[in-house]
Amino acid sequence: xxxxxxxxxxxxxxxxxxxxxxxxxxxxxxxxxxxxxxxxxxxxxxxxxxxxxxxxxxxxxxxxxxxxxxxxxxxxxxxxxxxxxxxxxxxxxxxxxxxxxxxxxxxxxxxxxxxxxxxxxxxxxxxxxxxxxxxxxxxxxxxxxxxxxxxxxxxxxxxxxxxxxxxxxxxxxxxxxxxxxxxxxxxxxxxxxxxxxxxxxxxxxxxxxxxxxxxxxxxxxxxxxxxxxxxxxxxxxxxx
Amino acid sequence: xxxxxxxxxxxxxxxxxxxxxxxxxxxxxxxxxxxxxxxxxxxxxxxxxxxxxxxxxxxxxxxxxxxxxxxxxxxxxxxxxxxxxxxxxxxxxxxxxxxxxxxxxxxxxxxxxxxxxxxxxxxxxxxxxxxxxxxxxxxxxxxxxxxxxxxxxxxxxxxxxxxxxxxxxxxxxxxxxxxxxxxxxxxxxxxxxxxxxxxxxxxxxxxxxxxxxxxxxxxxxxxxxxxxxxxxxxxxxxxxxxxxxxxxxxxxxxxxxxxxxxxxxxxxxxxxxxxxxxxxxxxxxxxxxxxxxxxxxxxxxxxxxxx
Numbered sequence: 001x002x003x004x005x006x007x008x009x010x011x012x013x014x015x016x017x018x019x020x021x022x023x024x025x026x027x028x029x030x031x032x033x034x035x036x037x038x039x040x041x042x043x044x045x046x047x048x049x050x051x052x053x054x055x056x057x058x059x060x061x062x063x064x065x066x067x068x069x070x071x072x073x074x075x076x077x078x079x080x081x082x083x084x085x086x087x088x089x090x091x092x093x094x095x096x097x098x099x100x101x102x103x104x105x106x107x108x109x110x111x112x113x114x115x116x117x118x119x120x121x122x123x124x125x126x127x128x129x130x131x132x133x134x135x136x137x138x139x140x141x142x143x144x145x146x147x148x149x150x151x152x153x154x155x156x157x158x159x160x161x162x163x164x165x166x167x168x169x170x171x172x173x174x175x176x177x178x179x180x181x182x183x184x185x186x187x188x189x190x191x192x193x194x195x196x197x198x199x200x201x202x203x204x205x206x207x208x209x210x211x212x213x214x215x216x217x218x219x220x221x222x223x224x225x226x227x228x229x230x231x232x233x234x235x236x237x238x239x240x
Numbered sequence: 241x242x243x244x245x246x247x248x249x250x251x252x253x254x255x256x257x258x259x260x261x262x263x264x265x266x267x268x269x270x271x272x273x274x275x276x277x278x279x280x281x282x283x284x285x286x287x288x289x290x291x292x293x294x295x296x297x298x299x300x301x302x303x304x305x306x307x308x309x310x311x312x313x314x315x316x317x318x319x320x321x322x323x324x325x326x327x328x329x330x331x332x333x334x335x336x337x338x339x340x341x342x343x344x345x346x347x348x349x350x351x352x353x354x355x356x357x358x359x360x361x362x363x364x365x366x367x368x369x370x371x372x373x374x375x376x377x378x379x380x381x382x383x384x385x386x387x388x389x390x391x392x393x394x395x396x397x398x399x400x401x402x403x404x405x406x407x408x409x410x411x412x413x414x415x416x417x418x419x420x421x422x423x424x425x426x427x428x429x430x431x432x433x434x435x436x437x438x439x440x441x442x443x444x445x446x447x448x449x450x451x452x453x454x455x456x457x458x459x460x461x462x463x464x465x466x467x468x469x470x471x472x473x474x475x476x477x478x479x480x481x482x483x484x485x486x487x488x489x490x491x492x493x494x495x496x497x498x499x500x501x502x503x504x505x506x507x508x509x510x511x512x513x514x515x516x517x518x519x520x521x522x523x524x525x526x527x528x529x530x531x532x533x534x535x536x537x538x539x540x541x542x543x544x545x546x547x
Contacts, residue, residue, distance in 0.1 A: 003341045007327075015329055079325030083386075086289045086321070087342045088314040239293045 004089065004097025005104075008071070012105050021063055022109040028059050033116060047124035048131060052113060053138040053208055057178055057200075060106070060149050065170030067105060068153025069163045071098045072235070076161040085235075095232045099154055106146040110139070133210035141207030144220035145200055149174045151227035158234040177223075178204075242266045243288065243394055243424055248297035250283050257283040259448035260297070265441075267393070270420050272435035272456075273428040275445040276541050281428040282322050284445070285398050288426075289319045301394055315343065318387035322398040324380055328372035332363060332382055335371060336389055343390035353389060360419065361385040362411060377408035384412070388419060395420065397427035401434060413438050432533040442533075446541040462536055465501045468508045471525030472496045472516070480519070484511045497525075 012018040032039045032055050039051045075081040084094055121130050149170075156170035157163075181199025185192045196202045200223075203216040243265045250258040258280040265271050275281050286292040288299050290310040299306045301313045327335055333354060340350045358367050361381040366374055371382055380400065387395060400416065401409045416427065417438045429435065435442050435456060442459060444452040452459060465488070470481075474496055481490045481498060486508060489501040502508050509526055516523035 003338060006341075007330075007338050010334075011327070011329060078328075079321060079323055080327055082286075082291055082321050083319075083325050086291050086314060086317075086319045087339070088311050088344070089342060090311060238291070 001089075001093035001097045001100075004084075004094055005101050008098050008101035009104055012067070012101065017067060018105055018108070021067055021105065022112075025059055025063055025109045026112055029055065029113065029116075041120060047120050047129050049117060049120060049135055049138065052116060053142060056142050057145055057204070060146055061171055061174045061178065063109075064102070064106065064146060064149040065153045065156065065167045065174065067102050068150060068157050068170060069167040070157070071102065071154055072157040072231075073161050073163045073166045085238075091232050091235050095154065095228055095235060099150055099228060102150040102153065103147055106150065107143065110142065110146075131210065134208060135210075137210040137212060138208040140212060141204045141216075144207070144217070145178070145204055147224050148177065148200060148220060148227070151224045151231070152177065155227050155231045155234070158231045242302060243426065244298075244300040245284070245288065246298050246300075248284065248287060248299060249295045250280075250287055250292065251295045252283075256448050258287070261445065261448070261450050262297075263443055263450065263453055265424050265426055267424050268420075268422060269441060270417070270425045270427075270439050272439035272442045273426055273445065274430065274432075274435055274442055274537065275428070276430065279445045279541075280448040281445060282398055285319075285396050285426070285428060289317060289396055290314060315390070316393045318390070318392035318395045320383045320387045320397045320400055324383040326371050326379060326382060326386075329370065331370050332358070332367050332374075335382065336385060339386045340389050345390060357385045357389050360388070361415060377404050377412075380404060380408070380412065381415075384415065393423055395423050395425045395427075397425070399428055399430075401429065401431065409434070432537055436533055444537065444540050451540045452536075456533070459536055460533065465503065466508075467529040468500045468502070468512065469493070469525070469527045469529060470498050470500065470512050470523065472498075473522040473524055476521060480515065481512075484508065484515060486511065 029052055033041055033049075033051045037043050039055070041048075041051060044051075072081065075084065085091070117130075117135055121128055121132075124130050152173045153166075153170040156173060157166040159169065160166050178200045181195055182201040185196035185199075188195050197219075200220075203219045206213055206216050245264070246262045248258055248261050249256070261280075261284065273281050273284070283292070287294050288301075288306065290306040290313060293307055301317065304313055306313050327338075330338070336354050336357065337350055340353060341347075345353060358364060361384050363378065363381050363385060366378045371379060374382065384397075384400065387397065397416070401412050404412060413434060416425065439456055442452070442454065442456050443450060452462075476496070476498070478490050478492065478498070481487060481500060484500075486502040487500050488503065491499045491501075493499055500508055500512070507528075509528060512526060513523065515521070
């Protein structure tokens with residue numbers, strides 16, 4: 001698994017992918033936070049990072065599928081998947097290695113945003129007037145959300161040998177899982193809350209309040225686990 | 241170390257890719273796996289590497305079943321898939337390092353092993369390039385290098401020489417022959433000369449079934465006819481040639497050039513020479529054709545195929 005992780009992560013860093021993803025994410029978020037007047041913290045007048053955490057998931061819906069779209073689709077097309085799966089690597093280690101590499105890349109994109117936190121912290125009046133616990137919880141929420149998106153992206157990539165199909169499928173699924181259930185819940189009378197809880201948004205918002213509820217954390221890990229298991233089954237399906 | 245395939249059948253949906261084939265290969269043997277396109281060569285190899293499961297039957301490597309001990313077997317196997325897939329965006333060293341690591345070779349050992357394998361596969365000149373910058377022949381060598389890096393006991397090569405120029409083919413053949421002294425090697429091809437050049441034994445497969453499994457020399461003896469090509473200055477009456485003792489068939493290749501077929505064991509050359517002397521014909525060429533595997537291959541695989 002470590003070998004696959006290292007190979008994938010290096011291939012992100014050795015190609016333009018990592019820099020484009022990080023650059024696009026940071027530029028987009030930076031513009032929204034500091035420049036565009038509708039969402040700018042400076043014009044808003046309150047010391048918080050809401051813009052980052054409310055817009056971040058939407059940027060991820062496009063960026064993460066862009067990172068993951070090649071992971072299995074390209075290997076299938078090039079035939080390297082056969083090479084990889086005839087090496088002494090279990091299917092799980094291939095799936096997990098790729099998954100962790102993409103997640104690590106998303107972390108890499110998130111780290112520089114700590115500067116935003118520091119800036120707002122310094123700009124607060126008095127200095128440090130920011131809900132640090134809320135920011136912390138939101139960071140954890142964003143990282144967990146990225147984890148689910150990475151898993152969805154891998155699943156979409158494992159289903160096809162065409163990268164464009166993989167990208168669109170992943171973006172669509174991320175969108176549905178992120179806010180589709182939330183929107184659907186407005187239909188359901190009694191089961192509205194249950195439907196809402198299936199989606200990510202409910203748990204993400206709950207974490208953003210700064211309360212790390214184990215139920216939310218378990219939700220994110222179990223959804224990721226389920227999607228990765230499905231991916232592994234898809235990869236292993238050649239054996240049927 | 242050896243490879244046993246017994247009663248292997250592989251279905252793709254309704255289509256029988258491989259139908260109940262059995263063979264075994266012992267250590268130190270180089271076996272050529274021969275067959276027309278779509279005969280089931282690659283499928284057999286994919287099953288042997290554990291990439292695809294057999295529909296029925298078993299494949300054993302050194303007594304271990306490939307479906308149940310897949311990871312263990314993959315460790316002692318080197319596999320070069322058809323079309324030689326590679327990670328084009330990696331450097332040669334980086335790629336070999338990755339593959340070495342996957343096989344559990346430590347970084348310190350790899351420091352000596354990678355230059356060694358690069359030398360062995362003749363990659364020296366191109367070793368600092370990205371794989372995508374390499375020509376087809378060098379990519380093929382990288383493919384071989386990754387299959388050999390962990391010094392495997394069993395080597396499975398699926399069409400290792402397709403698309404190479406004649407010099408490269410010779411070099412790759414030499415390489416396979418060199419490295420295979422203490423290994424079990426099976427490689428597929430549809431080039432006959434290749435089999436003749438490097439194999440001890442040949443397995444011919446057609447439409448998923450084994451049609452011949454024999455030493456190359458034995459297979460060559462199977463040919464039922466010998467052929468003599470004669471060339472005269474000017475045309476000769478074909479019936480005169482046909483009247484010669486032992487001649488069964490005469491085909492005119494071009495004006496004055498004939499190919500005579502005779503039963504095995506007969507030597508037509510003397511007869512032809514005598515005829516030329518008697519009739520005062522000027523004989524300018526006389527050559528007995530070497531038995532060719534190609535003929536045998538054709539006769540073995542053409543039986544059931546609709547031409």
